Amino acid sequence: MIKNIKLYLFLNIALCIITVFIIAVYPPPQTVSSILTIDKTRVKQADWERQDCLGVQCELCPFRCFLSEGSRGICRVRMNVAGRLRTLVYGQPVSVHIDPIEKKPVYHMLPGSRIFSIATVGCNLRCNFCQNWEISQRNPEETREGDKILTPEQVVEAAIANNCNSIAYTYSEPIVFYEYVLDIARLAKQKGLRNVLVSAGYVNREPLKKLAPYFDVIKIDLKGFNEQFYRKVVGGDLKYVLSTLKELHKLGVLTEVVNLVVPGLNDDMQEIDRMCKWIYDNLGPDTPLFFSRFSPQYKLGNLPATPIETLEKARKIAMDIGLRYVYIGNIAGHPGENTLCPSCGKMLVRRYGYTILENNIKKGRCIFCGREIPGIWDN
Numbered sequence: 315m316i317k318n319i320k321l322y323l324f325l326n327i328a329l330c331i332i333t334v335f336i337i338a339v340y341p342p343p344q345t346v347s348s349i350l351t352i353d354k355t356r357v358k359q360a361d362w363e364r365q366d367c368l369g370v371q372c373e374l375c376p377f378r379c380f381l382s383e384g385s386r387g388i389c390r391v392r393m394n395v396a397g398r399l400r401t402l403v404y405g406q407p408v409s410v411h412i413d414p415i416e417k418k419p420v421y422h423m424l425p426g427s428r429i430f431s432i433a434t435v436g437c438n439l440r441c442n443f444c445q446n447w448e449i450s451q452r453n454p455e456e457t458r459e460g461d462k463i464l465t466p467e468q469v470v471e472a473a474i475a476n477n478c479n480s481i482a483y484t485y486s487e488p489i490v491f492y493e494y495v496l497d498i499a500r501l502a503k504q505k506g507l508r509n510v511l512v513s514a515g516y517v518n519r520e521p522l523k524k525l526a527p528y529f530d531v532i533k534i535d536l537k538g539f540n541e542q543f544y545r546k547v548v549g550g551d552l553k554y555v556l557s558t559l560k561e562l563h564k565l566g567v568l569t570e571v572v573n574l575v576v577p578g579l580n581d582d583m584q585e586i587d588r589m590c591k592w593i594y595d596n597l598g599p600d601t602p603l604f605f606s607r608f609s610p611q612y613k614l615g616n617l618p619a620t621p622i623e624t625l626e627k628a629r630k631i632a633m634d635i636g637l638r639y640v641y642i643g644n645i646a647g648h649p650g651e652n653t654l655c656p657s658c659g660k661m662l663v664r665r666y667g668y669t670i671l672e673n674n675i676k677k678g679r680c681i682f683c684g685r686e687i688p689g690i691w692d693n
């Protein structure tokens with residue numbers, strides 16, 4: 315009996331030693347060991363940390379990366395430093411611009427207005443067609459040199475000084491610079507500015523619920539409607555993005571959806587039909603939806619640009635299902651850029667690319683028939 319207990323204890327201890335050895339030599343597959351030097355004065359405590367006996371876990375997004383000492387998450391910008399979860403990009407934007415709001419694209423908030431737009435490096439997804447891969451797929455160390463810190467106060471001051479009435483968190487994936495977004499957004503609200511989040515929606519429910527009240531519009535990239543496509547080309551699971559969309563609808567946040575149509579990968583019309591029906595049933599007919607044109611780039615430089623007819627077919631499917639505001643993106647001058655009144659059919663907002671040629675919405679209503687149009691139309 316005693317012999318058996320001893321053997322049992324011996325086997326358990328041996329198993330523990332082997333496990334620790336394996337973790338030390340081969341970090342868990344979802345993490346990336348830090349091979350670059352971190353400037354420890356530029357890291358900040360991150361939210362959504364869960365302590366574990368073998369390290370920390372990040373609970374910000376569905377990957378829930380487990381991070382042993384010195385390793386960082388899939389997003390490259392959250393790391394276990396001295397046993398705590400740290401963000402490596404707080405206050406360190408690598409892209410700061412003033413854009414027309416139509417460039418986001420956001421069509422149902424203050425047409426023609428200027429929006430102060432910022433991004434740090436990092437993303438938790440790996441889209442093969444990423445338009446901003448130079449910043450989204452980089453480590454902070456690769457772009458940091460010479461960069462200046464921009465505090466939330468300075469971002470808000472700069473937005474006001476440049477006559478912007480809103481701030482966009484955009485270009486890369488703002489969820490991964492969550493703490494910075496939240497601090498700026500809170501301050502911006504206090505100063506009377508509006509906030510727009512442009513995201514792929516790959517975030518857990520609790521962090522989303524904390525962020526949402528500060529946002530006037532959230533733009534979600536719904537990259538397709540096929541689990542396999544999401545796993546292979548995007549690097550995530552579709553079901554989490556759909557949960558985000560449902561949660562935003564429940565929270566009452568004005569949400570616009572964009573679908574970049576990539577030839578041969580997500581342009582199946584039956585799939586688009588299922589996606590539009592899902593949007594209609596779960597988010598409602600007033601949800602603005604964009605079908606945007608893909609241009610060959612990043613890992614998909616071999617594919618052609620999306621044919622205009624494909625976008626037109628997709629738009630027709632969405633409108634036949636009953637979605638009221640369906641747009642075509644990335645084709646300046648296409649009639650699918652305009653907002654028409656669903657009741658009287660008259661032109662509400664006429665656009666040419668990022669330029670507003672006509673705006674017939676007053677106090678949130680069509681000036682011709684008085685129908686209420688969902689959105690934020692007056693500052």
Ligand code: SF4
Nearest residue numbers: 372375378379387389
């Ligand atoms: S935010 Fe980054 S570190 Fe956190 S779970 Fe997602 S990928 Fe991992």
